[in-house]
Amino acid sequence: MTVAPQTALFSIRDLRLSFPDRDAKPLFGPAPRVEVLKGLTLDFPEGKITGIVGESGSGKSSLGRVLVRLLTPDSGAVIFDGQEIGALDEPALRPLRRDLQMIFQDPMSSLNPRHKVWQIIAQPLKRYGTNATRDTAIAALKKVGLPEAFADRYPHQLSGGQRQRVGIARAIALRPRFILADEIVSGLDVSSQAQVLALLASLARDMGLTLAFISHDLSVVRHLCDHVVVLHHGEIVDHGAVAEVFDNPSSEITRSLLAAIPRPEIDEGWWDDGVELES
Structure with missing residues (x-):
């Protein structure tokens, strides 16, 4: 399937990634490697949300971490x-x-438990030489629907x-x-997910x-994303506009994922600006 030409902010070309085989225990030499991404070529259109889906072990999280x-x-x-960044060193x-920012699956493990909320948000701002005041952090908090009172929690x-x-506030504060x-x-109840x-x-x-947007929940991807890529064993088996892929899947893998949606789709109005956020 094809996607209408759009400016790509991110592109990958013939991308390959492997890890040492932890189950192999050779007597001599390094362990053999297991290829987890197998020559992927893909564009991420600028200003759009691209869903990355697949079964466990398909390589979707590895792809995200390479990006x-x-x-x-x-x-x-x-x-x-x-700019080609695949081989750049850290400096x-x-x-x-x-x-290039990331929102992690488990916020409890990615937030410093000894820091207040405003300090957590301000830390990357300070690292990159940006104004890292409490007020700056509060402004980011308000963007995600949390009042100032949360700053000191x-x-x-x-x-x-x-x-x-x-x-999310920590990620967007840098305006990436x-x-x-x-x-x-994935770890939230249905109401919090919405x-x-x-x-x-x-x-x-x-x-x-x-x-x-990496997810195993195709109902979420259908409502949130503009495009979707389906991975299977480190290879792309479907790719295109969400409506095109979901309505006319070209691979058996995509059809099986669609058939295995575990719960009713989120109500059609979940994205409305009027959705009330918990406080």
Whole structure:
């Protein structure tokens, strides 16, 4: 399937990634490697949300971590805004880090439990030489629907949905151009999922963000994303506009994923600006 030509903020070309086989125990020499991404070529249109889906072990999280350069690919090109970043070392990557942000699956493990919420948000601002005041952090909090009173709370004093919104605030405070969201609602109840997704959709639209949204829940991807890529054993088996892929899947893998949706789809109005956020 094809996608109408659009400006790509991110592109990957013949991307390959492998890990040492932890089950192999050779007597001599290094362990053999297992290829987890097998020559992927893909564009991420600027200002759009691209869903990355697949079964467990399909390589979707590995792909996401290559995009934000938490993993270095074995070969192939990772092109961000015209610059090849796949082989850059950390000093060369540093100027780009503020543009490449990530929202983690488990906010409790990614938020420093000893820091107040405003300090958590301000920390990356300070790291990248941006105004890192309490007021700046509060402004980011308000963008994600949390009032000023939350600034002096600690992560353990927040609900799961509130912690995830703090993670979103930390990511958007730097005003990045690209955000990777990795299974960010998988640990939340249905109500909190709807609130977080409504927030993410609104922020992406208002800030012109380019997002890669990793999820196992195809009903969420159908409502949130503009495009979708389906991975299976490290290969792309479907790719295109969401409506095209979901209504006319070209692979048996996509059809089986669609048939296995575990719960009714989120109500059609979940993205409305009027969705009330918990406080």
